[in-house]
Structure formats: structure tokens, C-alpha cells
Amino acid sequence: MGNSHHTKPSSSREGNHNNSSNRTVTASSNTNNDNNNVPPTQHQQDPIPASSEPQTNDTSHQETSESNVEQSHTSTPLSCNNFDAPQLLGESSILIGDEGNSIAQQIRANLPLEQKLHNKWTMLYSNTKNGTSIATFAEIVMYHGPMLIFIKDMADNVFGAFSSVSLEKKPSFYGNSNCFLFKVETEENSEENNNSGKKSVKIFPASGRNDNYVYFNYGNKYNPYNGLAFGGRMGCFSLCIEEDWRFGKTCGDLITYSFSPQLSSDSEFEINSIECWIFPLSESVQIDLRYRAKAKQSKQALGEGNAAEIFILKQAGIMSSDNDHIRETAYQKDTSSNSNNNNGDN
Numbered sequence: 366m367g368n369s370h371h372t373k374p375s376s377s378r379e380g381n382h383n384n385s386s387n388r389t390v391t392a393s394s395n396t397n398n399d400n401n402n403v404p405p406t407q408h409q410q411d412p413i414p415a416s417s418e419p420q421t422n423d424t425s426h427q428e429t430s431e432s433n434v435e436q437s438h439t440s441t442p443l444s445c446n447n448f449d450a451p452q453l454l455g456e457s458s459i460l461i462g463d464e465g466n467s468i469a470q471q472i473r474a475n476l477p478l479e480q481k482l483h484n485k486w487t488m489l490y491s492n493t494k495n496g497t498s499i500a501t502f503a504e505i506v507m508y509h510g511p512m513l514i515f516i517k518d519m520a521d522n523v524f525g526a527f528s529s530v531s532l533e534k535k536p537s538f539y540g541n542s543n544c545f546l547f548k549v550e551t552e553e554n555s556e557e558n559n560n561s562g563k564k565s566v567k568i569f570p571a572s573g574r575n576d577n578y579v580y581f582n583y584g585n586k587y588n589p590y591n592g593l594a595f596g597g598r599m600g601c602f603s604l605c606i607e608e609d610w611r612f613g614k615t616c617g618d619l620i621t622y623s624f625s626p627q628l629s630s631d632s633e634f635e636i637n638s639i640e641c642w643i644f645p646l647s648e649s650v651q652i653d654l655r656y657r658a659k660a661k662q663s664k665q666a667l668g669e670g671n672a673a674e675i676f677i678l679k680q681a682g683i684m685s686s687d688n689d690h691i692r693e694t695a696y697q698k699d700t701s702s703n704s705n706n707n708n709g710d711n
Contacts, residue, residue, distance in 0.1 A: 448473050448481065455488025458638045459515045459523060464564055468523070468549055471566040472513065477529060477543045480511055483644045490641040492610070499583045499592070499610045502641070507532050508657060509643050510650040514593070516606070516613065517638040523549040524615075524628035526595045526604060528579050531650065536588055540578025542571040546595060546603060546622045569625040577621045583608050596621035604628055611636055 450470035453460055460469055473481060489512070490505045506512065508531045515525040529543035546569040551562060571578065580594040580602070589599050596603030597619040606613045613634050617627035646654070 449484065451483070452485045453488070453642075454485055455491070455640075455642070456494075457488060457515075457640060458491065458493050459517045459640055468564055468566055472527070472547060472568075475545070475547075475566075475568045476527065477511075480529075480644050485645060486513070486642045487644075488640055489643045490639075492636070492639045497610045499606075499608050502593075502610065503532075503534060503581075503583065506641050507534065508650070508653055510646055511644060513642045515638075515640045515642065516604075516636060518613075518629050518634040519637050520630050520634070521637075522629045522634070524604070526579075528595075530579065531653075532579070532581055532593075534582055535580070536582055538577040538580050540576070542573060542576075542578075544578040544595070545570045546625050546628065548626070548628050569622040572620055572623040574620040596625060606636070606639065610639075 448470065450466035451473050453465070453469060457465060459465065469486065489509060490502055495501055495505060510531050511527070511529050512532065513525060513527050515523065517523050524547060526546050527544060528540060530540050533539065548567045548569070550565050550567060552565050577596055577598060580590065581592075582588045583591045585591070590605075591608040592605050594602040594605035597616055601616050601619065602614065603617075603619050603622055603625050604613070604615050613629075613636060615628040615632055615634070617625060619625060
């Protein structure tokens with residue numbers, strides 16, 4: 366793909382190793398001196414394992430008001446002990462067993478308040494289930510509200526991103542400062558840590574230094590880039606998945622996400638699994654989905670259409686999941702009524 370080449374930073378791997386080793390701190394620690402080079406914002410913080418906050422018997426911490434909970438997200442990640450692991454609705458090839466639940470629990474503790482309060486995640490897309498196609502991914506995933514993207518590469522590295530906005534096909538970056546990147550690491554045994562082999566999630570929040578949070582586009586050679594990307598800039602993203610949906614790239618030390626390292630062991634990686642998880646749909650998202658499903662239905666014969674279109678009709682509640690028959694809805698009645706009125710006018 367001629368327009369998807371990225372410049373690989375010559376020293377990113379060495380620099381990232383040094384940075385990450387100096388920035389693993391407890392939730393009660395002050396930010397280190399590396400922050401002196403970054404303008405202070407409420408989203409700048411060291412990457413911290415959500416599970417590493419010291420335990421306390423102070424019950425007042427558990428009685429934190431909702432406003433204080435939201436403030437905690439923007440400064441220091443909450444302990445994952447404040448929230449159970451979410452119920453995972455879908456058969457994942459990444460979030461498996463107790464280890465997968467621990468990963469999901471740590472990520473949940475770092476989500477914005479609205480998503481944090483949801484205790485169910487639904488797997489909307491998986492390449493093992495839905496196929497390796499960016500077009501299919503787009504048909505299934507777009508306009509479904511905030512989402513989590515999980516990637517597992519052929520070297521068994523697990524990493525991804527949280528998008529706080531619906532995925533849309535655009536030729537430019539979009540999103541907001543609630544987006545973040547994450548990386549799953551294996552804790553090493555030490556005198557202070559007897560959790561050798563335990564999975565720890567490092568969160569890399571928005572730095573506030575630019576707004577290049579999310580990018581998604583495909584199918585046009587004149588696009589500045591074809592694929593799904595997070596952070597960085599055109600040609601050198603913090604994380605990107607190529608249009609072929611089989612390979613990706615990652616660059617470290619870019620300014621969009623604080624202290625974001627190279628997320629995979631290599632700057633270029635081959636994808637083993639990619640999954641998209643969503644939260645219960647808000648009313649506005651449901652309305653938007655229903656509107657788009659109606660538009661698709663208007664050009665489809667009842668009960669017909671390709672798999673992606675049928676999936677969207679089901680998600681919007683217009684098509685039954687049990688027998689693929691179109692339900693009698695107020696929309697259909699309104700459509701029939703409008704059609705009769707138009708015929709009467711003629």
C-alpha cells in the first residue's frame with residue numbers, strides 16, 4: 366500500500382525501554398521529573414498498573430462521591446478493587462479465563478465514568494469470527510459509540526486502545542482527551558513483588574499536546590492513510606492497523622498519549638487476533654443506529670441483504686435475531702402511512 370509507509374524512529378526501542386522502566390510507580394506516588402518537559406494537564410500522568418495501588422482500611426475512600434470518582438480518573442487511576450471485572454458477552458481469543466478477567470478489570474478502572482459504571486462488555490467484532498476485512502469491520506463497528514480495541518500479535522503481545530467516540534470514516538483525526546492507549550505486561554519477580562507472571566495493564570492517557578486521537582479511513586488511494594490509527598501523525602502513528610487488516614505498526618515517544626512506548630516488541634507486527642468490545646448503547650447511539658438501519662432497509666428487500674447489513678438491522682432492533690424476519694415496528698407503520706399519503710397527494 367503505497368501511502369501507508371511509516372518512518373521508524375531510529376532509537377525508539379532503546380528509549381522506550383529506559384522510559385518505561387523509570388515510570389512504573391504506585392498510585393500514590395508523585396509524577397516524576399520526566400513531566401517537567403510536558404505542559405501540565407489533567408490527563409498527564411505516568412503509566413500505572415491499575416492493580417498496583419496500595420490497599421487501605423480507610424473506609425472514607427470507598428464513600429467517594431461520584432464527582433470525586435470522575436476527578437480521580439483524570440489524575441490517578443482508581444484501584445481495580447473498586448470495580449469488579451466486567452461480564453464479557455462474547456467468546457474472546459484474547460481475554461481468556463482469570464487472566465483475561467484481570468486485564469478487563471484493570472482497564473475498566475481507568476475508563477471514563479460513564480463507561481466505567483457499565484458492568485457488561487459486548488464483543489462486537491472479532492477477526493476470528495467475522496473475518497479479516499477492514500470493510501466488514503467498518504460495517505459492523507462504525508457508529509456504535511465508545512469502544513475498546515484489543516490486539517494480540519503473533520509474538521503474543523497484547524495491547525490496544527480505548528476510543529471515547531464512535532468510529533467514523535474520515536480523512537482526518539478526531540476524538541477527545543478521554544481516549545487512551547494500553548499495553549499488557551508481565552510483571553517480573555522481585556524482593557518487593559512476588560507476582561511473577563501476573564499480567565499488569567499500563568495506561569497511556571492523552572497528553573493534551575495535540576488532538577490526534579483516532580483516525581479511520583479506507584478504500585481510496587487518495588486518502589492520507591488507509592487503516593485504523595491512534596495518536597502520532599500521518600506516516601508515524603502511536604498505533605495503526607493497516608488496510609489489509611493483517612499487519613500493523615507502532616511508534617513510541619510520540620506526543621498524543623503520555624509516555625506511550627512502542628506497544629509491540631517490534632515496530633511492525635503481524636496480527637493474530639483483533640477484537641472490538643462495546644458498552645451498552647446510549648439512547649443517542651441507538652437512535653443513530655436505527656436511523657442508519659432504516660436507510661439500509663429502504664434499499665433492501667425484506668429479509669434480504671449481505672451479512673453486514675443484516676447484522677446492523679439486528680443491532681438496531683429492526684430484524685429479529687431468532688428468525689431473521691423483519692419485525693412490525695412503528696417505523697414500518699410510519700413508512701406505510703407516509704407512502705399512502707404520498708399516493709393520495711398524487
